[in-house]
Amino acid sequence: xxxxxxxxxxxxxxxxxxxxxxxxxELDRLFLPAWxxxxxxxxxxxxxxxxxxxxxxxxxxxxxxxxxxxAFLNVCSHRHCKLTNKDCGNMPQLKCQYHxxxxxxxxxTAKIPDARCFRxxxxxxxRLEKYRVETCGExxxxxxxxxxxxxxxxxxxxxxxxxxxxxxxxxxxxHWKQDFDxxxxxxxxxxxxxxxVPCVHxxxxxxxxxxxxxxxxxxxxxxxxxxYDVWDEPKLGRLQxxxxxxxxxxxxxxxxxxxxxxxxxxTINDLVLHAQIYLPTSPTTGRxxxxxxxxxxxxxxxxxxxxxxxxxxxxxxxxxxxQLQDKKVFGPCQEGVSSTAYRGCLGNREERIYLFxxxxxxxxxxxxxxxMSLQEECDQFKQQAHAPQVEEKVxxxxxx
Numbered sequence: 292x293x294x295x296x297x298x299x300x301x302x303x304x305x306x307x308x309x310x311x312x313x314x315x316x317e318l319d320r321l322f323l324p325a326w327x328x329x330x331x332x333x334x335x336x337x338x339x340x341x342x343x344x345x346x347x348x349x350x351x352x353x354x355x356x357x358x359x360x361x362a363f364l365n366v367c368s369h370r371h372c373k374l375t376n377k378d379c380g381n382m383p384q385l386k387c388q389y390h391x392x393x394x395x396x397x398x399x400t401a402k403i404p405d406a407r408c409f410r411x412x413x414x415x416x417x418r419l420e421k422y423r424v425e426t427c428g429e430x431x432x433x434x435x436x437x438x439x440x441x442x443x444x445x446x447x448x449x450x451x452x453x454x455x456x457x458x459x460x461x462x463x464x465x466h467w468k469q470d471f472d473x474x475x476x477x478x479x480x481x482x483x484x485x486x487x488v489p490c491v492h493x494x495x496x497x498x499x500x501x502x503x504x505x506x507x508x509x510x511x512x513x514x515x516x517x518x519y520d521v522w523d524e525p526k527l528g529r530l531q532x533x534x535x536x537x538x539x540x541x542x543x544x545x546x547x548x549x550x551x552x553x554x555x556x557x558t559i560n561d562l563v564l565h566a567q568i569y570l571p572t573s574p575t576t577g578r579x580x581x582x583x584x585x586x587x588x589x590x591x592x593x594x595x596x597x598x599x600x601x602x603x604x605x606x607x608x609x610x611x612x613x614q615l616q617d618k619k620v621f622g623p624c625q626e627g628v629s630s631t632a633y634r635g636c637l638g639n640r641e642e643r644i645y646l647f648x649x650x651x652x653x654x655x656x657x658x659x660x661x662x663m664s665l666q667e668e669c670d671q672f673k674q675q676a677h678a679p680q681v682e683e684k685v686x687x688x689x690x691x
Contacts, residue, residue: 539590
């Protein structure tokens with residue numbers, strides 16, 4: 292059931308989807324203290340394996356040094372060349388491609404060609420900028436702020452949940468990156484509501500609005516979560532149950548979608564796991580990165596050997612199709628929000644957007660008409676969730 296019974300106020304204005312100063316505030320207050328999903332442990336499984344990416348105009352390199360996972364700014368301290376411009380690979384020594392400077396796991400120099408030319412050597416000014424690295428399940432995260440909470444604290448109870456999901460054999464079958472011509476919040480708000488499903492994904496998914504009775508919304512200052520009973524669509528429930536039985540996995544019949552503020556999204560289903568990160572690249576552009584795993588299961592059979600690659604193929608292509616369908620509306624949304632002075636409105640099916648906007652607003656100092664803090668409002672949500680429900684039928688005409 293939804294927590295709210297009426298429409299909700301937008302907590303952000305059009306300015307907050309395009310303003311350069313607000314974008315910088317978001318970087319400082321939301322993103323630099325956060326933990327960011329960057330790759331899988333298998334990407335840097337062996338000594339010398341490295342993986343590169345970019346976040347907030349910073350080139351990043353993650354490397355395995357004899358089992359120690361290290362993350363650095365991918366910039367040599369000598370003449371500021373990237374250490375490497377490859378996406379991934381293996382280098383036995385962390386070495387700059389330009390002049391051959393080598394670095395230790397702590398970021399200090401290990402070897403400098405013709406080192407006598409640099410006497411007296413400023414050791415502190417000649418080291419790599421290093422970042423925090425932690426793992427959870429098969430996922431690797433980095434954080435730029437050494438004063439921020441640990442990854443376990445950041446993920447909360449979901450840390451153990453995500454870890455335990457990989458106790459069951461799973462196949463990592465898809466990794467995808469996509470750029471958006473819109474502010475990062477537009478695609479993120481899209482993923483935490485089901486109101487757009489019939490219009491945008493009706494032909495692909497073949498479903499109307501998921502019923503309210505089959506859903507539970509959990510809303511806290513740190514995260515929001517949708518728990519959906521897949522048996523709300525009996526045909527889908529039966530197909531999933533049969534596949535899980537054939538493969539040998541847990542049969543919960545649930546679809547769980549958790550958004551950890553500000554930018555991490557995890558989806559848990561009996562057949563597939565999905566991890567996604569949303570990142571700003573400018574005030575009006577963004578990027579997402581996605582990882583998918585399908586159930587391998589514990590049961591060995593001929594049918595299972597056929598079913599496993601079939602499921603991996605299906606979820607890979609279905610997910611990509613849904614992502615591309617969503618992307619078609621993001622550009623028009625950015626054009627619209629950049630042209631209007633009006634705040635929007637939110638239906639109760641979109642209440643997770645409301646909480647996300649409250650979170651952004653409180654963290655970034657956006658004035659609000661609310662008398663309660665975000666924590667106080669979430670405490671009130673808990674009381675409402677356990678209060679007796681009074682059904683109120685609202686037609687489209689009466690709502691208008």
